Amino acid sequence: MSEKNLPGWLKPALELGPILGFFVAYLILKDRIFTIGGTEYEGFIIVTALFVPVLLAAMGVLWWLTGHLSKMQIVTVVMVVVFGGLTVWFNDGSFFKMKPTIIYLIFGGVLGFGLLRGTSYLQALMDSMLPLTDEGWMILTRRLTMFFIGLAVLNELIWRTQTETMWVYFKTFGLTAAIFVFFMTQGRLFEAHSTEDKDATDTSD
Structure with missing residues (x-):
């Protein structure tokens, strides 16, 4: 299925x-x-x-x-x-609390490594989901790399300085909301670098 x-x-x-x-x-x-x-x-x-x-x-x-x-x-x-x-x-419990830090550092590190090679690994993963130009993918990848690194730092600050309950709330709702807001704020990028109009024009021709 x-x-x-x-x-x-x-x-x-x-x-x-x-x-x-x-x-x-x-x-x-x-x-x-x-x-x-x-x-x-x-x-x-x-x-x-x-x-x-x-x-x-x-x-x-x-x-x-x-x-x-x-x-x-x-x-x-x-x-x-x-x-x-x-x-x-x-x-x-410290091990489980640092898990998001490691995950986001891995994601950010992999995307950053791709950028150093001049390519977008994000495009390879999500190309069928988001119709963007190559330049658009590179911009989105740079932003997402920094975003993941920022989340890793934020998670470290929360679990090391706040209560356990505060971290659980942050992990359950804060991280999920942050990712949602990140993609919602990329509207201009998606519009400026979308290939949908071009594809439609090519099809009509």
Whole structure:
């Protein structure tokens, strides 16, 4: 089954459902202490341990339905498993809190490496989704590279200086909203470098 054949609500539900589930579970369990095998675990650790298999299940269903996952989704899943596992193994929530930092640095680093080579890796990933000129892709890639680096720095500042609850709110809503706002503010770029009008003209000719 292709993404086009999926119900409009299903893909966002599979992508965002685990994150919202993490948020709700954290609010319920954050003040509780669980003793497992003689070791005490805070609610945050337990919620993290539950989040990993839930995310894996959601991405497994998405892969089963569509036949593929994006590279960004694969990297995110791997990072969740690695840092979620370290969080539970060492009973230390710091590992999971630094996960977004590592993910955004990886994304920013890969895009930045492509820019140094004079190419846009973003275009290779999203060319079918956004009809932009080569120049438009380069501009968007430069902006997104800096944006990812900025998110990495912001995440570090939040989890190291604010309360755990503040970080959970930031992770659940702040990062998602930031990405949404970023793309919403690229309207002029999309309009100025769109290839849609050109394609339509070529077709009519």
